[in-house]
Amino acid sequence: MTEATKTEPLRLALAGLGTVGAGVIRLIETNADLIERRCGRRLQIVAVSARDRGKDRGVDLSRYAWEDDMTALPGRSDVDVVVELVGGSDGPALTLARKAIAGGKAFVTANKAMVAHHGLGLARDAEAAGVPMRFEAAVAGGIPVIKGLREGAAANYIERVYGILNGTCNYILSTMEDTGRDFGDVLAEAQAKGYAEADPTFDIDGIDAAHKLSILASIAFGTELDFAAVSTDGIRRLAAADIAQADSLGYVIRLIGMARVEDTVDGKHRLFQRVHPYLVPKDHPLAHVDGATNAVVAEGNFSGRLLFQGAGAGDGPTASAVVADIIDIARFWESENEIDPPFSIPVSELDPTVPAEAGSRSGKAYLRFMVADRTGVLAELTAAMRDAGVSIESIIQMGEDKGGSVMVAMVTHEGQESGVQRALELLAGSDSLTEEPLVMHILKQ
Structure with missing residues (x-):
C-alpha cells in the first residue's frame, strides 16, 4: 500500500453477521469520525456475507454489497481488508483466510480455533505475501x-x-x-x-x-x-x-x-x-x-x-478488538516491507518446543475422593500417599451422600506432581473408590 493511498478509505469486507459482526458495523458507524481522526483515514465497509440474507440484525445492510459465498469476498477489487467472524477451525473460514492472504488482502479474525490450529501456516503465508494478519479478538474478547x-x-x-x-x-x-x-x-x-x-x-x-x-x-x-x-x-x-x-x-x-x-x-x-x-x-x-x-x-x-x-466476550468488547486491529492496519500498512509479523516474531524465527512433563513440577494439590463408607478406607488412601512419597497437609471427611459414599478431601504439602500421579496409580481399581478421584492444583503466588 503506497503513501498516496493512505488518505483514501480503507475498504472492508465482513464475513459473518452474528452478534460480533453486527457489533463491528455499529462501532464503525457510531465512531466513524473518531476512528478517522485516530488512524488518518476512514474505514469503509463495502461488502458483507452471512448465511441468512433476510435475517434482521439490527443494522442497515442495504448500503453494502452482498456475497452469498463469503469466500468470494477476497476476489473483489474494491476490498483492502477481509474480516472473518464466522468461526470454526476449518471449512469456509479457513478457505476465506487462505484466499484473502493469497489475494494480497489484509486479514483480521476473531477465530481462536482457526488460529490455534492453523495460525502458523497462515502467518507464514501472510509474511510471504507482505500482508497484515491480526487476531486480537481471538483471545479474551475486548482485553488488549x-x-x-x-x-x-x-x-x-x-x-x-x-x-x-x-x-x-x-x-x-x-x-x-x-x-x-x-x-x-x-x-x-x-x-x-x-x-x-x-x-x-x-x-x-x-x-x-x-x-x-x-x-x-x-x-x-x-x-x-x-x-x-x-x-x-x-x-x-x-x-x-x-x-x-x-x-x-x-x-x-x-x-x-x-x-x-x-x-x-x-x-x-x-x-x-x-x-x-x-x-x-x-x-x-x-x-x-x-x-x-x-x-x-x-x-x-x-x-x-x-x-x-x-x-472476554460480547458484541461490544469483541467488536472493539476487531476494529482496533483494523485501525492498526489503516495506520501502518504502507508497504509490503513494513508489516509486523502476526506472532510478533517471524514464523521462521519462532523457537521450537517440546511438551514439558507435568510430573516434574512442584506444588501443592487438592485431592477429592468419593469412597465407600466403611472401615479401613481412610487408611488405604493415606497408605497410597505414603508409598508414593506424598506428604499430606490436611484431611477432611464429609458426610454421607445419597449413594452411600462419603467425600474425603486432602491437601498435600509442596511436592512433585509425579508423586500425586503415582498415588492415584496405586489406588486405581480399588473397590473403595466409588468414582474417579479429582485433582486440582493450588496456584502459586
Whole structure:
C-alpha cells in the first residue's frame, strides 16, 4: 500500500453477521469520525456475507454489497481488508483466510480455533505475501492482551502467562461460589441466560481456553504455537462441596490456563501448557474475577506482574478488538516491507518446543475422593500417599451422600506432581473408590 493511498478509505469486507459482526458495523458507524481522526483515514465497509440474507440484525445492510459465498469476498477489487467472524477451525473460514492472504488482502479474525490450529501456516503465508494478519479478538474478547504482550511488554522475557480465559466457566464457578448450588443447576441457568451454548462442551471441558492459551504462549515466549500439547481438563466434575471446601481452606476455584517455558533440551524449549481448575488463594488478583469476566496475568523479568482484565466476550468488547486491529492496519500498512509479523516474531524465527512433563513440577494439590463408607478406607488412601512419597497437609471427611459414599478431601504439602500421579496409580481399581478421584492444583503466588 503506497503513501498516496493512505488518505483514501480503507475498504472492508465482513464475513459473518452474528452478534460480533453486527457489533463491528455499529462501532464503525457510531465512531466513524473518531476512528478517522485516530488512524488518518476512514474505514469503509463495502461488502458483507452471512448465511441468512433476510435475517434482521439490527443494522442497515442495504448500503453494502452482498456475497452469498463469503469466500468470494477476497476476489473483489474494491476490498483492502477481509474480516472473518464466522468461526470454526476449518471449512469456509479457513478457505476465506487462505484466499484473502493469497489475494494480497489484509486479514483480521476473531477465530481462536482457526488460529490455534492453523495460525502458523497462515502467518507464514501472510509474511510471504507482505500482508497484515491480526487476531486480537481471538483471545479474551475486548482485553488488549495480545497487543500488550507484543508491544507494551516487548522488552521483557515473559516468565509465566496465565489467567481466566473462558467467561462461561468463570460465570458458572463464581455463581456456584455465591449460591452454593451444584454445577448442573448453574450450567442450565447459564444456558438460559445465553452465557453458555446449547452444547457447552468447548467451554466447560476447557477446549476454548486451551485454544486461547496456545496463542498467548506463542506470543509471550516467541515459541512455535502448539495447541495439541496443551493438557486440558474442564469443570464438569466439580461439585458444590468442592467449592465450599476450597472456601474453608482460603481459596476459590477458577479454571486457569497456565503456560511457561521451563528449560531447553536438544535445542528445543520445554513448554508447559495446561488448562485446569486451580485453587486460587483469596488474596490473588484472579480470585476476585467474577462472572463472565476474563483476566490474564503476564510476569515479565523487568515489568513484574501485569494484569489484563475485562469483558472476554460480547458484541461490544469483541467488536472493539476487531476494529482496533483494523485501525492498526489503516495506520501502518504502507508497504509490503513494513508489516509486523502476526506472532510478533517471524514464523521462521519462532523457537521450537517440546511438551514439558507435568510430573516434574512442584506444588501443592487438592485431592477429592468419593469412597465407600466403611472401615479401613481412610487408611488405604493415606497408605497410597505414603508409598508414593506424598506428604499430606490436611484431611477432611464429609458426610454421607445419597449413594452411600462419603467425600474425603486432602491437601498435600509442596511436592512433585509425579508423586500425586503415582498415588492415584496405586489406588486405581480399588473397590473403595466409588468414582474417579479429582485433582486440582493450588496456584502459586
